[in-house]
Amino acid sequence: MAKETPASSSMPSGLKAYTVPIFLFVLAMFFQLFLLPRSFPPSHYDVLGVKMYSSVDDVKDAYQTVASKWDSGSGVSLPADFVKIQYAYELLTNLVWKRDYDLYAIDESVHIIEELEKQYAVEDFAKIKLPLLEVVSYEPEREGFMSITSQDFASKFQDSKPWLIQVYSSGSNSSAQFATVWRRIVALLDGVANHAMLELGDVQLVTYLAEKKPTGQVFFRKGLPSIFSFPPNCKTADCLIRFEGELSADAITDWFATTVLGLPRVFYHTKETLVSKFLSKVPPNKVKVILFSQTGERATPIVRQAAKDYWNFASLSHVLWREEDASFWWNALEVESAPAIVIMKDPGSKPVVYHGSGNRTWFLDILEQNKQLLLPQLRSTTSMELGCDARGYSRAGYDKVTWYCAILVGRQSVELNKMRETMCRVQDALSKYDDSDDASKDPSITPAASAHKSKRLSFAWLDGEAQNKYCFFYVQSETSYDTCGTRRAPIDVPRILIVRYHRNATETANAEQKSSKWPKTVWQSEADDVDPAAQLVVSYDGTAEIPQIIKWLSKMVDDGDNRNLPFYRAKTPELVPESAEPMRSGVPKTVKATQKLLSLWNRIKDYLADPRMGPTLLLGALLSAGNVWWMRSRSSTQQPAQTNQPSPNQPADNVEEKKKKERKREQRRRNAKEEEVPASITDNEPKDAVQILSSVRSMKGFQRL
Numbered sequence: 001m002a003k004e005t006p007a008s009s010s011m012p013s014g015l016k017a018y019t020v021p022i023f024l025f026v027l028a029m030f031f032q033l034f035l036l037p038r039s040f041p042p043s044h045y046d047v048l049g050v051k052m053y054s055s056v057d058d059v060k061d062a063y064q065t066v067a068s069k070w071d072s073g074s075g076v077s078l079p080a081d082f083v084k085i086q087y088a089y090e091l092l093t094n095l096v097w098k099r100d101y102d103l104y105a106i107d108e109s110v111h112i113i114e115e116l117e118k119q120y121a122v123e124d125f126a127k128i129k130l131p132l133l134e135v136v137s138y139e140p141e142r143e144g145f146m147s148i149t150s151q152d153f154a155s156k157f158q159d160s161k162p163w164l165i166q167v168y169s170s171g172s173n174s175s176a177q178f179a180t181v182w183r184r185i186v187a188l189l190d191g192v193a194n195h196a197m198l199e200l201g202d203v204q205l206v207t208y209l210a211e212k213k214p215t216g217q218v219f220f221r222k223g224l225p226s227i228f229s230f231p232p233n234c235k236t237a238d239c240l241i242r243f244e245g246e247l248s249a250d251a252i253t254d255w256f257a258t259t260v261l262g263l264p265r266v267f268y269h270t271k272e273t274l275v276s277k278f279l280s281k282v283p284p285n286k287v288k289v290i291l292f293s294q295t296g297e298r299a300t301p302i303v304r305q306a307a308k309d310y311w312n313f314a315s316l317s318h319v320l321w322r323e324e325d326a327s328f329w330w331n332a333l334e335v336e337s338a339p340a341i342v343i344m345k346d347p348g349s350k351p352v353v354y355h356g357s358g359n360r361t362w363f364l365d366i367l368e369q370n371k372q373l374l375l376p377q378l379r380s381t382t383s384m385e386l387g388c389d390a391r392g393y394s395r396a397g398y399d400k401v402t403w404y405c406a407i408l409v410g411r412q413s414v415e416l417n418k419m420r421e422t423m424c425r426v427q428d429a430l431s432k433y434d435d436s437d438d439a440s441k442d443p444s445i446t447p448a449a450s451a452h453k454s455k456r457l458s459f460a461w462l463d464g465e466a467q468n469k470y471c472f473f474y475v476q477s478e479t480s481y482d483t484c485g486t487r488r489a490p491i492d493v494p495r496i497l498i499v500r501y502h503r504n505a506t507e508t509a510n511a512e513q514k515s516s517k518w519p520k521t522v523w524q525s526e527a528d529d530v531d532p533a534a535q536l537v538v539s540y541d542g543t544a545e546i547p548q549i550i551k552w553l554s555k556m557v558d559d560g561d562n563r564n565l566p567f568y569r570a571k572t573p574e575l576v577p578e579s580a581e582p583m584r585s586g587v588p589k590t591v592k593a594t595q596k597l598l599s600l601w602n603r604i605k606d607y608l609a610d611p612r613m614g615p616t617l618l619l620g621a622l623l624s625a626g627n628v629w630w631m632r633s634r635s636s637t638q639q640p641a642q643t644n645q646p647s648p649n650q651p652a653d654n655v656e657e658k659k660k661k662e663r664k665r666e667q668r669r670r671n672a673k674e675e676e677v678p679a680s681i682t683d684n685e686p687k688d689a690v691q692i693l694s695s696v697r698s699m700k701g702f703q704r705l
Contacts, residue, residue, distance in 0.1 A: 014632075017628050018628055020624050021628060022621075024624060025618065025621040027617050028614050028617035028618040028620075031608075031613055031614045032614035035608055036609075036611060036613075036614060039608070039609035040609075044088035044092055044107075045088075045092070047085055047088045048062040048085065048089065048092070049062055049066075050062045053102055054092075056092065056093050059088075059089065059092045060089075063089040066085055079116075079117070079120040079128065080117045083113055083116045083117055083128065084113060086128075086130065086131075087109075087110075087132050087133070090131055090133045091107070091133065094135065096169065096170055097133075099200070100171070100172070103200070104200065104210070104218055104219060105217075105219055106172075106200075106224060108174055108223055109173070112132055112133070134173065136171055136172065136173045137170060137171070138171070138172065138179070140168070140179065140182075140197050143179060145179075145183075145186070146195065146197065147197050147198070147199065148196035148197065148198050149198075149202050150202050150208075153205055156194075157235045159194075161194050161232065162193045162194070162230060162231050162256075162260055162261060163193065163194045163195070163196065163229060163230040164185070164189060164195045164196075164227070165195070165209075165227070165229070165230070166178075166182060166195075166196075166225050166226070166227055167197075167200065167209070167228075168198070168200070168224060170200075172225070174224050178247060181247065181248060181249050181252075182197075182225075185253055188253050188300050189253065189256070189301055190360060191302065191360045192261070192302060192305050193229075193256065193260075193261075193301070200224075206218065208237055209228065210226075211242070213606050213609070214607055214610045215610055215611075221244070226242075227243040227252060228240050229243070231260050231261075241259060243255055243256075250297065250298055253300065254298055256301065257304050257305075258587055261301070261305070262585045263301065263305055263308050263585055264311070264583050265299065265304065266291070266303055266316045266317065268296070268317075269317050269318070269319055271319075271325055271332075274319065278315070278317045282315045283315075284377065284412065284463075285376075285377040285578075286313060286581070287315075287345055287370060288314070288317075288344040289317070289341065289342070289344075289370075290316075290317050290319055290333070290341070290342040291316065291317070291318050291339070291341055291342075292318075292319050292320075292321045292329075292335060292338040292342070293318055293320055293321060293339060294321050294338045294339060299318060302363065306364060308583070308585070310367050310371055311581070313371035314367060314371055321338030334351065334353055335355075336355060339355075339356065339357045340353060340356075341354040341366060343366070343370040346373050346420055346421065346424050347421055348420075349374055349424055352370060354366055374424045374427065375423050375427065375460065376459075376460050377462070378407060378461065378462045378467075379575060379577075379578055380574070380576065380577045381577075386460050387403055387455070387458045388405035388458055388499070389572075390531035390532070390533040390535050390569075390572050391531050391532060392533075393503075394456055395456075395458060396454050396456045401503045401504065402456070402502050402561060403451075403457070403458075404451060404456060404501070404556070404557055404560065405460065405498070405499045406457065406458070406460075406496065406497070407461065407496070408420060408459075408460070408494060408495075408496055409461070409462045409475060409483055409494065409495050409497060410461075410462075410463075410464050410493070411464050411465045411483070411484075411492050413492040413494075415492045415493070415494055416492065416494045418544075419496075419544065422546060422549070423459060423549075425546055426550055426553075429546060430448055430449045430457075430550065431452065433445055435449060435450060443554075444550075444555075445550055445554055447554040447555075447557040447558040448553040448557050463578075464483050464484040464485070465484070465486060465487070466576065466578055467576055468485040468486070469573040470575055470576075471483065471485070472484050473572060473573050474497055474499070475495060479493065495539055495540070496539070496549065497537055497538070497540070498540070498553060498556045499535055499536070499537050500535065500536040500556070500560040501533045501535060502533060502534045502536075502567065503532065504534065529571055530570055530571050531569055532569070533569070534567045534568050535569070536560070540552055
């Protein structure tokens with residue numbers, strides 16, 4: 001059996017060491033021979049046989065030369081060749097098309113070549129209809145579109161509004177066909193964002209805003225028209241967002257509203273899902289707005305912007321109008337046809353219906369007029385506005401020293417909704433009361449009606465479970481747990497309270513002077529930390545009849561205005577900020593992940609089309625191979641001699657003796673280390689220890705002798 005030589009045994013290890021250089025070399029050859037030619041097909045200049053970026057005159061001369069050969073019959077007259085040459089001639093002799101092709105590699109009509117090659121594969125090229133390309137002259141200024149240039153770019157970005165910009169070419173057929181879509185987009189974004197158009201002839205600004213390949217070449221990945229946006233407060237190209245979807249009005253406006261503006265969506269509901277998925281899920285402090293649509297188109301940016309601006313006041317939903325459901329919507333909401341807007345406020349109140357379609361101002365005016373409930377909820381954000389806060393003032397003005405707030409307190413329940421409906425009717429009755437005629441005046445109603453009309457009497461309702469401390473502060477009775485706090489039993493008893501607020505400047509000043517005369521102790525500081533307005537609270541114990549409630553309110557107002565009631569101040573508990581309904585806006589996480597992967601893949605494709613990649617990979621292979629060779633040669637020359645390994649001519653007995661001697665030396669070293677360890681004071685007495693005291697005494701005795 002033949003022995004394996006050292007050279008043959010080191011061959012696999014050498015190949016393993018050079019794995020990385022070999023892989024980089026193969027990758028470089030594959031890129032240079034297969035991938036790169038696909039990324040750089042022959043240009044239209046190559047078809048005519050002229051240099052890249054040749055002038056129009058050179059292109060015409062080259063075309064005449066080819067045409068003369070065809071006329072004389074000396075040249076090849078295949079239809080495919082004729083189509084390519086004719087296409088290159090028409091493209092490169094048009095100044096606008098040539099500019100777009102030279103600077104940005106835009107060739108949007110190249111598909112015509114393949115179509116004509118298939119059509120005239122057999123027929124004579126003389127039957128081809130000329131010209132192949134249709135000349136387009138697109139001027140958006142004539143249609144009223146705003147343009148932007150490098151001269152006025154900085155001056156137009158003065159406000160914080162977002163911008164939507166379209167890059168177009170005056171000779172682009174795609175840009176001309178997109179004009180109708182752009183007009184629709186501009187109308188949908190009116191009042192929401194600014195818009196402008198940028199022509200490719202402004203090379204300086206286009207180069208600044210366009211995408212760039214790894215080589216630095218400016219290009220447009222999706223061709224023309226190219227859409228991108230500047231988000232709010234963005235004024236540089238570093239923060240702009242590019243649109244890479246379908247060039248339709250719906251897709252672009254939805255992308256702009258979702259990605260750029262981060263607006264919440266307004267979903268569609270049917271008659272079967274409107275109650276379960278919309279009306280029942282809207283918080284009780286918000287107005288419900290239903291928009292009936294005939295087309296079923298997606299919510300416009302104006303509607304979505306309004307949904308964001310009025311998020312704390314209203315919730316919006318869309319409904320697609322169908323003729324077969326007309327009777328249902330008439331009976332339920334009194335909607336006759338679409339488009340229509342329905343405003344639903346308090347429980348039991350009649351919906352407010354607006355028929356027809358209007359502009360943005362008309363729509364926003366409707367929301368502004370109807371954003372408040374008929375009976376608003378007393379919250380931390382509304383207490384001052386309603387005049388139901390002892391730290392604030394009356395809605396009638398800062399000069400009013402006495403005002404009132406009628407509060408309906410209770411937990412969320414059917415009973416509370418019924419009482420809310422009753423209080424809305426009480427409020428409506430006081431608003432409609434006419435006290436101009438002395439003969440028709442009712443002294444049992446006039447005080448409350450006049451106080452309500454002068455804004456000294458406000459109405460509100462309070463969630464007794466969410467605001468339990470505030471509720472227990474006013475409802476101090478044995479049955480307060482039926483109204484306030486967490487539900488302990490299936491009993492819910494709403495209560496009507498009236499709070500009289502009174503500001504007395506004299507008594508407030510005396511109290512402050514008295515408290516500042518002497519240094520305050522801890523207990524005095526807590527006692528003086530009270531609200532500036534005095535409060536008197538009275539609870540209604542009558543029936544839920546509207547006339548009885550009105551008479552009771554009038555009596556409370558009359559007594560509060562005319563009787564000398566005690567000035568009592570206290571510290572009212574703070575209203576707990578109730579958690580707002582979460583706003584679901586922006587791009588979902590799954591879509592963001594998909595967009596990142598797509599962006600990464602586009603970046604990889606850009607690098608694969610970079611002609612510098614092949615030489616770079618080849619250089620990496622050479623450097624890696626040189627490094628491996630240097631490391632292997634260095635290790636072979638500087639390898640230390642292995643003394644422990646026997647030579648082939650050394651006898652086996654000598655080897656065993658050397659091993660035994662080595663073991664003995666190792667054992668002696670260990671014993672020596674153990675002997676050198678010093679003894680501790682806690683160890684036992686060593687064998688060779690000497691008693692120093694006894695030795696000294698014996699020496700002294702020897703000296704005496």
